[in-house]
Amino acid sequence: MTMEIELGRAKRARRAYTFDDIAVVPSRRTRNPEDVSTAWSIDAFQFDIPVLGAPMDSVVSPATAIMLGKLGGLGVLDLEGLWTRYDDPEPLLEEIASLPDAGATRRMQELYAEPIKPELVRDRIAEIRAAGVTVAGSLTPQRTQQLYETVVAAGVDLFVIRGTTVSAEHVSSVEQPLNLKKFIYDLDVPVIVGGAATYTAALHLMRTGAAGVLVGFGGGAASTTRATLGVHMPMATAVADVAGARRDYLDESGGRYVHVIADGGVGTSGDIVKALAMGADAVMLGVALARATDAPGRGHHWGPESHHAKLPRGRRVTVDQVGTLESVLYGPAPVADGTANLIGALRKSMATTGYSDLKEFQRVEVVVAPYATR
Template structure:
């Protein structure tokens, strides 16, 4: 049955679903939450939780990356952010916190652009990654495709365990008329560490990214509540459909490659524990969290959230969003919760959803039954 819907006489489009439009369905079997494993393994690294901290300055500092690593997740530092531009970014973060309350403000955007115009310093990249390594957790950093060619050698020399290439949309070969293109297949082949790359939001682009040798593919455009990509560029794919499409690419690539498994990582729009549950149910292996972790007391954004797209010097497509503070990072991730909206004890919510539907591990949970119930038709 076709999902194509006529838009007019000359154009049609696929029906697509957001995470708010879907829900998981309990089965005949339930189990105790204590019997549920949330372990996630990618390449040689095993984590107690399928959570990656988004490489955003409001979410991950060296300290919070270390804290998340000790709590069983993976923290990814933004290597184009404030920690690699300033020896001490504390005064800059304090200024960002005290900008005008208005979230959509040309004055705020202009000031953010000025603060991020400070050059990236290779020695600070090495120093920040060394700080994380000394803590004994998995070391990971992120660059955009545009900066990867310039700084990846510095990153490799610093000794990362996992490398992330993250942008609004990332292709297997970034073509540029001026300068050398970033050919991901050649680039990943030359590296000696697993690479996670994205975003992608469709079957074909994800399949091409998998063929580059990537260990994981990010699904979505990142940014979540702080991005205005839909309004500024007209680009959006609802996450439930996007994850399912990329999961189909993973299945087909598994057959094509003779058994090579590429992890699907949902990135963006995951504001609650219920969203995490549904992302994994749609086929994700793990989630990259921004807003939910930006609400932690230790988050460097101090209750505010913004992404790299918000500070683009020519075409910013995001803003500084007030997300508030709900609890310490450990409570946000593992509880106990004191909130009823799914903003804390994220892993407790996931564990209970898996137990209520009868699944004991993340991979089998991808087979859970789901229903489509568009938001406007849901009862409150």
């Protein structure tokens, strides 16, 4: 039963919850953390940890995609980023990291105005593939029809269609919208698509044949979507709603399981724990990985919304670097704030609550316990 709050005589709204509003609860059983499995799979691809590196230039480069793959996760390269616009983007990444706050957005708009070069898309994918890790690349819906043939021909294993909000029923009077159902049906590789933040939107995306749905709305640490568009959906409720769509689609489709991936608002190990507890199969991490000393952002973080040519909905933010990518994921943690040894913390939480794998952990008891009232 949904509880609604009266905002005024003409409007009612339901209550929604962020990850900060909830907590998981220990059960009668505990386990040794070494006996806990954090493995997950999507389609034919197996991973040791439920972590995808977000397709942002401050997080994933070809080098960090390879590194993350060897550490058991999956790095998703932004195929509309600096790596597919410039032969050598390293000096530009250095420049972005050194920009004053006042001029960062304008300069990034200038840098990202350089056209995407299909040959660089091919070369970056080939570089990752040569390292022997799973290859994933991301395009926005607007660029997918233009570049997907290049991406697939280059040998991508998983194809990600990612935007602030992606729907299966985009309506446009000025351009032919992407027919997701036909596109996914015709494609030879699994497709992950999003973001979606509601039950209905996610259910429609699942019906297109997507292998996974990203839960989010462009609402990460570097996003200003709520301030610029007034759009926001607290992530704990969003993940639970989309997990509900997955359950109902599983029945509707006769057993087809679509993976739910939390994408946004997952900044600490506690957020990862709570995203999985609400029903996510994996998490897509941005700022959490941008804190690594070997991340391409060099202590800064920004997403594609930050340099939109007409309406930026994000900003470049400074992040505290806490250690190498390996130590961010596996420790040892030099701090006690949930920004390092993310997987160790996940294992400890699963062990403390008595669950042995991620699918079991989705059944953990959750309570509403907002920080403001602790």
